[in-house]
Amino acid sequence: MEHDLPAVLSLDIGGTKLAAGVVTGDGLIHGWQVTPTRREEGPRPVLTRLFDLGRKAVAEAGVPEVAAVGISCGGPLDTTAGVLECPPHLPGWIDIPIVALATETFGVPAALENDATAAALGEFRYGAGRGTSTMVYLTISTGVGGGSVIGGRLHRGAAGNGGELGHVMVRPGGRKCSCGRRGCLEAYASGTSIAERAREALAAGRPSSLSALALPTAEDVSRAAEAGDPLAIEVWDETTWALGTALTDLVNAFEPELVVLGGGVTRSGARLLDPVAAAVARDAMPPAARAARFTLAELGDGVCVVGAGAVAHDLLTGAAR
Amino acid sequence: MEHDLPAVLSLDIGGTKLAAGVVTGDGLIHGWQVTPTRREEGPRPVLTRLFDLGRKAVAEAGVPEVAAVGISCGGPLDTTAGVLECPPHLPGWIDIPIVALATETFGVPAALENDATAAALGEFRYGAGRGTSTMVYLTISTGVGGGSVIGGRLHRGAAGNGGELGHVMVRPGGRKCSCGRRGCLEAYASGTSIAERAREALAAGRPSSLSALALPTAEDVSRAAEAGDPLAIEVWDETTWALGTALTDLVNAFEPELVVLGGGVTRSGARLLDPVAAAVARDAMPPAARAARFTLAELGDGVCVVGAGAVAHDLLTGAAR
Incomplete structure (x- = not known):
């Protein structure tokens, strides 16, 4: 058709x-x-x-x-x-x-x-979500956004923005978010935040292989974490913790059969996906956790x-x- | 029809x-x-x-x-x-x-x-949600549950439990919840938790009009809060804070046009509804906050x-x- x-x-x-x-x-x-x-x-x-x-x-x-x-x-x-x-x-x-x-x-x-809502529809119809019925999509990039498909239909919401999934609260009173609140997912998981937290720790005098770089990016942090740099690992672990916490809420709320993660930060692949999926499997309500598969976006x-x-x-x- | x-x-x-x-x-x-x-x-x-x-x-x-x-x-x-x-x-x-x-x-x-999913459908078709298209329903009683209607259809989810809305995280590492995790909405907003927190404070020697009662219930706490009892007000404020925090996430995620609150604890009426609606109006993303009305359930x-x-x-x- x-x-x-x-x-x-x-x-x-x-x-x-x-x-x-x-x-x-x-x-x-x-x-x-x-x-x-x-x-x-x-x-x-x-x-x-x-x-x-x-x-x-x-x-x-x-x-x-x-x-x-x-x-x-x-x-x-x-x-x-x-x-x-x-x-x-x-x-x-x-x-x-x-x-x-x-x-x-x-x-x-x-x-x-x-x-992000359009991207969710794209992944649903032509990408990682093909053949599913209920899917949650997050894009983790400069910011964090997302969308969902429920019962085969794109969820647009009464306000037409289809869900502000980057602003799920993960740490009340925590880091300032671009939306003005504190402690949103975006304030911990965006590429911007990953780079910022690494730079803050360096500015505070923490030793790290990242100190050799003028302005370390989220990708630098991901690579240094893979290479075993303790500071980078700490920043990375906080990132996957925030995603796991928010997605536990979203999996409980939407009970999707599939969670698709896209955006620049997901170029880290399994290093991002695996700890996040494990946190949801451990923390979400058992029927919702069992129903939800995790995968990386396909449409780039x-x-x-x-x-x-x-x-x-x-x-x-x-x-x- | x-x-x-x-x-x-x-x-x-x-x-x-x-x-x-x-x-x-x-x-x-x-x-x-x-x-x-x-x-x-x-x-x-x-x-x-x-x-x-x-x-x-x-x-x-x-x-x-x-x-x-x-x-x-x-x-x-x-x-x-x-x-x-x-x-x-x-x-x-x-x-x-x-x-x-x-x-x-x-x-x-x-x-x-x-x-709770069936109750959401009941309120949507015959109660407070008549005529809406996207609605979130919470029942706040012995426990906290909920359901949603999205685009005029009951959302059942891939696991068939239609969303575990009582287990949205409001305080990471907080009170133990019946689900085994810590810090869920249910661990703060259920009638069970309201009564428990009051009893714990009394056992710790906090002065309160509630100490005259053998086993104060959630309803007793609500009434004492209305009468100005400082301990009861503290417990009540924590309850509405938890509901406001969770519903901010749910309003951001679902962008409903209506939020319906039901269950025994909502017999407190505006004393519950008003601070919760105010918190969401303040904290949710502006388009989602503007779109969402709050009301009490009608079907009892x-x-x-x-x-x-x-x-x-x-x-x-x-x-x-």
Whole structure:
């Protein structure tokens, strides 16, 4: 059935990169384009470049036309009105009617989705979640986001952001989070936090192989932990502890059959996945723990483009929103 | 449409009480019966009395026949197989094929549901959740349980227990919970815990008006808090803090339009509801916080019987399980 779906255009608006691609019914990306966002230019020039990027993707994909446009962007956004409200990764972008602008530009219907929610749909339909019915997806990257599919349908929620899974509380009163609260999952598991905690410990004079680096990144911490560096191991263990704690709550709440972990930090593979899965198996309620498998995401850097394509396909087929 | 649904028999198996009633398509209970469980007698005599109670409900309801049987019971249970696995409130009940036994006894199809999940469906279809699409329900009683409706459908989860919402973590390393972990919502918000914490403080010599009582209950604590007793206020504030913390996570995760609080502890009404709603409004992500209304449950003591009736109706209409 899916292969009968027409080609659609996907646009992904990130804080550092814009991406565009044509997605066909088999979930493949054609004519994939990426360019820096240069958000400091403000919404108008960036949107002009985004739509130009979309036209280029259509031209390079070699399709005669696209039937719809799917757009993914970080929240908060209003998916019903198709408006970007005030995404923190795009300072100064206030109430941008992105769906109306895209519809006008491309002459076809358009739909907007939270990027992590779109990614969840992408992994569900074309990636690690294929064939499942209830799935929780986390993306662990600069920040932490996520989405869920429940009973085969993307969960969008009453506010249309489909669940703010990066803001599950893991340590009340703990580290300050980008959302303003303290102790959220994102404040411990994001790549930003991993690097920050390592730098704080170095600044406090803790000895570590990481002190040879000017600005150690999350990836440096992961590699140093693998090599046995005690400070890096400590930071890494706190990261997997936070993910295990949050996912225990999410597995108890959603009882998914599959948990998919994606985003840059998951390039560490089993070193991230295994301790997290073990913590949930130990701490979640036994029936929920037994039901939940853990796996790494499959769609890599293209996940939001594939996901936004799936959102556009849902718009065309009238799938429940 | 619902009024065209046939009469069904509902059976609710609690640790202290058995209940039965005939539920019609309008969600009303007819011939409602309640009797002590006397679980120490073991499964066979208790089930005999449960089925007798069901026959009595049918006779008193004055309906010619029932089209299905819905059964609600505390988990863990296997809703697909229709088996009670090992409910902690019914010690010694191991792998009871309750659906097969009910089908044999009443000669009609039967379905089993976790009691808090069934209650969520009851409140959604006939109580406080009427007309909503996405709803989270918590029952705060001897223990804490819950369920959710997502996009108009009861969320059952891959393990069939529909979410273990009483076991969201609120204080890592905190009080021991009935589930074996520490710091779960249930360990702070259940009526059992409210009474226990008050008794512990009294035993430690804390002065309080509660010391005049032999064994203060959760209701006593609520009343003393209202009267200004400092110890009772402290216990009550910790209770609403725990509920606010857990519901912030649940509102972030599910983005419901409505949160319904039921169970004996909610007889305290606004004294429970208001501080919990205020905490979520303050702490949840703004779009999710704005979308979520808070209200008290409407179905009272009959909620599990009504909910099990709705489960039986879903069985007949083939609603997605």
